[in-house]
Amino acid sequence: MEEALGQFFIFVGLLVCLVCLAKCIKFSRCIFLSFWKVWPKSFLQSMGQWAVITGAGDGIGKAYSFELAKHGLNIVLISRTLGKLQAIATEIECTTGRKVKVIQVDFTKDDIYEYIKEKLEDLEIGILVNNVGMLPNLLPSHFLSTSDEIQSLIHCNITSVVKMTQIILKQMESRQKGLILNISSGIGLCPWPLYSLYSASKAFVCMFSKALQVEYKAKGIIIQVLTPYAISTPMTKYLSTNMITKSADDFVKESLNYVTIGDETCGCLVHEILAGLLNLIPSWTFYSSTFQRMLLTHYTHYLKKNTNGS
Incomplete structure (x- = not known):
């Protein structure tokens, strides 16, 4: 019995060492790729002629649209506000010389996908960025206190990813080639009380993306989920940028360095470090009433102080 128990602990110890080694290797690759690109400049363009970006009217989606156009792809902008899309399309065409198509739809609805499919017919789509999403409330709050937009959030954060990927x-x-980038959130890496609905919807994006990558990796398709933390966008009410809070443009430029790193990445080095530090916090501390009170008070104060339009 003692011998079997000893072998079990040795096995567990080896397993822990392997997990730590894998994390160290991934972190080292992130550092390396922050300074050097290992894929040729034409890599993204080789995926296909067109890139499709959802939620392209603002923030991360808008930044991906410009950056991918700079890499030589034609762009399909999909979002709700036609005026924003047309202005972005004109600017991309003038500054990069790439073709741009605009599709106006509301992703909080579920009857839009046949229309999108028709509009995308006959386009050689090499890249899909599933970026569209909604956050019920930037400030931490209990589930029953959040706005009554549950179905809209599910359509926007979950249905859109599934349907657009299917198309x-x-x-x-x-x-036998293509790149799909699904924008999740660091809040989706573990349950986040006081952001329960948003956290759960982003967790779905993580699991869905990783499972699909296993299914389609051998067919030459890269499916990657990005799990950033704080990004300054309209959804985060233009949270003030700092060492941790990235601008949408900076995040997107850096995230494209990591498209070959694996099925999941935070998208930027500083958020990889933050994710590692958060993983060190024991779950009992994170879910304690003291920590939750701190979120409701100190973090709420920080958000109100460092956002515009709150």
Whole structure:
């Protein structure tokens, strides 16, 4: 019995060492890729002629639209506000010379996907960025205190990822290449009380993306989920940028360095470090009433102090 118990602890110890080694290797690759790109400049363009970006009217989606156009792709902008899309399309065409198509839809609805499918017909789509999303309340709050937009959030944060992937993955599979970037959140890496609905919706994006990558990796398709923390966008009410809070443009530029790093990345080095530090916090501390009170008071105060339009 003692011998078997000893072998079990040795096995557990080796397993822990392997996990730590894997994390160290991933972190080292992030540092390396922050300074050097290991793929050629034409890599993104080689995926296909067009990139489709949802939630392209603002923030991260807008930044991906410009950055991918700079890499030589034609762009399909999909969002709700036609005026914003048209202005962005004109600017991309003038500054990069790339073609731009605009599709106006509301992702809080679920009857939009046949229309999108028709608009995307006959386009060779190499990259899909599932970025569109909504946050019920930037300030931490209990579930019953959040706005009554549950179905809209599910359609926007979950249904959009599934449906858009279903539409575009088929042609990627037939061409045996393609890149799908699904924008989740660091809040989706573990349950976050006081952001319960948003956290759960982003956790779905993480699990869905990782499972799909296993299914389609051998077919030449890269499916990666990004799990950033604080990004200054309209959804975060333009949270003041600092060492941790990135601007949308800076985040997008850095995240594209990591498209070959694996099925999950925070998208920037500083957020990888933050994720590692948060993983060191024991769950009983994180879920304690003291920590939750701190979120409701100190973090709420920080957000109100460092946002515009709150």
